[in-house]
Amino acid sequence: xxxxxxxxxxxxxxxxxxxxxxxxxxxxxxxxxxxxxxxxxxxxxxxxxxxxxxxxxxxxxxxxxxxxxxxxxxxxxxxxxxxxxxxxxxxxxxxxxxxxxxxxxxxxxxxxxxxxxxxxxxxxxxxxxxxxxxxxxxxxxxxxxxxxxxxxxxxxxxxxxxxxxxxxxxxxxxxxxxxxxxxxxxxxxxxxxxxxxxxxxxxxxxxxxxxxxxxxxxxxxxxxxxxxxxxxxxxxxxxxxxxxxxxxxxxxxxxxxxxxxxxxxxxxxxxxxxxxxxxxxxxxxxxxxxxxxxxxxxxxxxxxxxxxxxxxxxxxxxxxxxxxxxxxxxxxxxxxxxxxxxxxxxxxxxxxxxxxxxxxxxxxxxxxxxxxxxxxxxx
Numbered sequence: 001x002x003x004x005x006x007x008x009x010x011x012x013x014x015x016x017x018x019x020x021x022x023x024x025x026x027x028x029x030x031x032x033x034x035x036x037x038x039x040x041x042x043x044x045x046x047x048x049x050x051x052x053x054x055x056x057x058x059x060x061x062x063x064x065x066x067x068x069x070x071x072x073x074x075x076x077x078x079x080x081x082x083x084x085x086x087x088x089x090x091x092x093x094x095x096x097x098x099x100x101x102x103x104x105x106x107x108x109x110x111x112x113x114x115x116x117x118x119x120x121x122x123x124x125x126x127x128x129x130x131x132x133x134x135x136x137x138x139x140x141x142x143x144x145x146x147x148x149x150x151x152x153x154x155x156x157x158x159x160x161x162x163x164x165x166x167x168x169x170x171x172x173x174x175x176x177x178x179x180x181x182x183x184x185x186x187x188x189x190x191x192x193x194x195x196x197x198x199x200x201x202x203x204x205x206x207x208x209x210x211x212x213x214x215x216x217x218x219x220x221x222x223x224x225x226x227x228x229x230x231x232x233x234x235x236x237x238x239x240x241x242x243x244x245x246x247x248x249x250x251x252x253x254x255x256x257x258x259x260x261x262x263x264x265x266x267x268x269x270x271x272x273x274x275x276x277x278x279x280x281x282x283x284x285x286x287x288x289x290x291x292x293x294x295x296x297x298x299x300x301x302x303x304x305x306x307x308x309x310x311x312x313x314x315x316x317x318x319x320x321x322x323x324x325x326x327x328x329x330x331x332x333x334x335x336x337x338x339x340x341x342x343x344x345x346x347x348x349x350x351x352x353x354x355x356x357x358x359x360x361x362x363x364x365x366x367x368x369x370x371x372x373x374x375x376x377x378x379x
Contacts, residue, residue, distance in 0.1 A: 001024065001028060001030055001031065002030060002031065002032070002035075003025075003031045003032055003035040003036050003039065004021075004039075005039075007025075007036075007039040007040075007264055008039045008040070008042035008043050008046075008264075011039075011043045011263075011264045011265075011267045012042075012043055012046055012267060016221070016224065016265075017221075017264065017265060019214065019217045019218065019221065022213075022216075022217035022220060022221075022261055022265065023213045023214055023217050025257065025260070025261050025264075026213040026216060026217065026254075026257050026258065026261055027213045033253045033256055033257055036256075036257060036260045037256050037260050037287060037290045037291060038290070039260070039264065040259070040260035040261075040263040040264055040290060040291035041290040041291060043263055043264060043267045043291075044263055044271070044290065044291055044292070044293055046267075047267060047268050047293075048293040050319060050320045050321060051293065051320065051321055051322070051323050052289060052293060052294065052295065052315050052320045052321065052322050052323065053106040053107065053270060053272075053293060053294040053295075053322075053323045054103070054104055054105050054106055054294075054295065054296075054297045054311075054322055054323070054324065055105060055106065055107045055108075055109055055142075055272065055294060055295070055296050055297065056099075056100035056103060056105040056107075056108055056109065056296070056297050056298055057109045057111060057296060057298070057299070057300060057301060058088075058093065058096050058097070058100070058108065058109065058110045058111065059111055059301045059302065059364055060087060060088050060093055060110045060111060060112050061085070061086060061087040061088065061111075061112040061113045061114065062074060062082060062083060062084050062085050062113060062301075062302070062364060063082050063083075063084030063085070063113060064084050064086075064113065064114075065113045065114055065115070066114070066115055066181065067114075067115055067179065067181045067182065068179055068180055068181050068243075069169075069178060069179045069181075070178045070179065070242065070243035070244035071169070071178060071206055071209060071236060071242065071243075071244045072242070073239050073241070073242060073301070073302045073303075073358070074113045074301070074302070075242075075243070077243050078239075078241055078242050078243065079241035079242075080239045080240065080241035080242055080302070080358065081241055081358065082302050082358060083359075083360075083361045083364055085364075085365075087112065087124075088365070090127075090128060090131065092365065092367060092368055093110065093128055093132070094128075094131055094132065094135065095367035095368075096366065096367040097132045097135070097136060097139065098135070098136070098367070099366060099367050100139065101136045101139050103297060103298070103308065104297075104322050104324035105139065105297065105324070106139075106140060106294075106322075106323045106324060107139070107140040107141070107142055107162070107163070108132065108136075108139050108140070108141055108142070109142040109143075109144065109165065110125075110128070110141070110142070110143050110144070111143075111144040111145075111165075111301055112125070112143075112144065112145045112146070113146075114145075114146050115146050115147060115181070115182070116145065116146035116147035116148060116152075117145050117146065117148070117152065119151075119152065121145075122145075122148075122152045122155050122156065123155060125143060125145060125156060125159075126155050126156055126158070126159035126161075127159070129141055129143065129156065129159040129160055129161050130159050130160060133159075133160040140162040140163065141160070141161055141162050141163070142161075142162060142163040142164070142165050142202060143156060143161055143163075143164055143165065144164070144165035144166065144202075146166075146190075147166075147182065147186055147187075147189075147190050148164070148166070148190050148193055148194065149189075149190075149193055150193045150196055150197065152193075153190075153193045153194045153196070153197035153199060154197045156197070156199070157197040157198050157199050161199060162199075162200055163199060163200040163201065163202050163229065163230060164190075164191075164194040164199045164200070164201060164202065165201075165202040165203070165230075165232075166187055166190045166191055166194070166201075166202075166203055167187070167203050167204050167205060167206075167232065167234075168184065168187050168188070168191075168203050168204070168205055168219060168222065168223075169187070169204075169205050169206050170184075170205060170206065170209055170211055170215070170219070171184075171211060171215035171218055171219060172184040172185075173215070174209070174210070174211055174215060177210075178209060178244060187203075188226070191203055191226055191228070192226075195226075195227065200229040200230070201226070201227070201228050201229050201230070202228070202229065202230035202231075202232065202270075203223065203226070203228050203230075203231065203232075204223075204230075204231045204232035204233055204234060204272070204274065205219050205233065205234065206234040206235070206236050206275075207233065207234065207235050207236065207249075207250060207255070207258050208235050208236035208247035208248055208249060208250045208276070208280075209236055209244060209247075209248070210248050210249075216258060216261070217261070220261055220262055220265040220266065221265060223262075223265070223266055223269070224265050224266050228266065228269055229269060229270065230269060230270035230271075230272065230294070231262055231266055231269050231270065231271050231272065232272040232274035232275075232294075233258060233259055233262055233271065233272065233273060233274055233292070234274045234275040234276055235247065235250055235255055235274075235275065235276030235277070235279070235280040235281075236250070236276060237275055237276050237279060237300075237303050237356040238279075238354065238355050238356055239302075239303070239355065239356050239358065240355045247276075247280070250276075250280045251280070252280065252281050252282055252283070252284040253284070255276075255280050255281050255284075255288070256281070256284065256287055256288070256290075256291070259271065259273060259288055259291040259292050260290075260291045262291070263291040263292070270293060270294050271291060271292045271293060271294065272292060272293075272294035272295060272296070273288035273289075273292040273294070273295050274295070274296055274300070275296070275300040275301075275303060277295060277296075277305075277306075278305065278306050279356060285314065286314050286317065286318045289314075289315065289318050289320055295311070297311055298363075299359060299363065302358050302359055302364070303356050303357070303358065303359065304356070304357045304358070304359050304363070
């Protein structure tokens with residue numbers, strides 16, 4: 001069937017689309033992908049104009065995770081050869097928050113590996129949140145710390161946390177195939193605890209793990225049901241050594257269809273084109289900004305991303321602007337890029353064009369504090 005010309009109108013009117021329609025939007029070759037993208041863009045423009053939210057990830061605790069998520073380089077089952085380290089000292093986390101702020105980030109995302117924080121660790125995270133918010137009041141703070149219950153979510157909310165991230169990652173029926181150490185319901189329960197504590201929620205998925213379009217449609221509808229405020233759409237990166245190493249079913253047009261369906265089903269949510277953006281969208285990367293209003297800067301948890309100036313140029317050339325204290329994208333693009341950032345395009349992010357490149361230690365800890373200024377937090 002042709003692309004329905006009233007999708008945007010129906011989405012903005014609050015319609016919950018039928019699962020069968022969403023599957024057709026993802027699969028039907030008769031539907032022109034660019035027409036679908038345009039319908040998604042009309043919804044994106046209504047809610048976000050032509051602004052782009054830039055997010056910077058701080059991998060604040062890397063590796064040594066007891067979970068067996070097969071897509072993750074930090075899992076106990078991965079042999080990806082990452083640089084493991086314990087929780088970064090407070091001084092280092094704050095210095096990296098300043099770097100994110102100066103880079104024009106709208107939101108600073110601190111990610112901690114592990115199943116979930118103890119009560120004591122939760123209090124330590126709350127202290128970090130207070131310090132970051134105190135120094136950079138306009139910088140929104142997001143934390144991803146694993147499974148949380150209601151009391152722990154309340155501690156983080158009281159500290160001033162803006163948003164909690166906990167991805168659903170895949171469908172309930174597929175979850176046991178990619179992870180056995182916790183369940184899909186555990187993740188849903190964490191999101192509900194965050195919502196009950198008054199936190200904004202961020203939850204997305206990883207495409208390319210063998211799921212079909214029906215599973216993707218179900219995820220989009222679940223995010224809508226949960227009232228998810230922010231949906232990061234990841235495309236599986238092929239890291240050598242991961243249990244789940246090879247993405248399936250992804251090409252640039254498929255990725256654009258997925259992003260568009262997420263937007264149409266969740267019209268007012270922040271939709272982030274997240275990990276795998278450069279690798280899978282390739283020459284169509286800039287088109288991700290039609291349905292998505294957000295992206296990551298400076299790569300991902302352990303995966304390299306595009307050069308900072310290249311990302312700013314892409315946003316500017318596509319006619320978008322950044323949500324930032326900086327006055328213009330050009331002002332940000334003109335700032336110095338750290339010497340350890342490699343210039344160039346996709347070739348610098350892959351090995352033989354087949355495998356994603358891991359970050360180097362200097363990229364994982366770019367603002368490592370001097371020993372005398374570090375305030376190590378107890379585990």
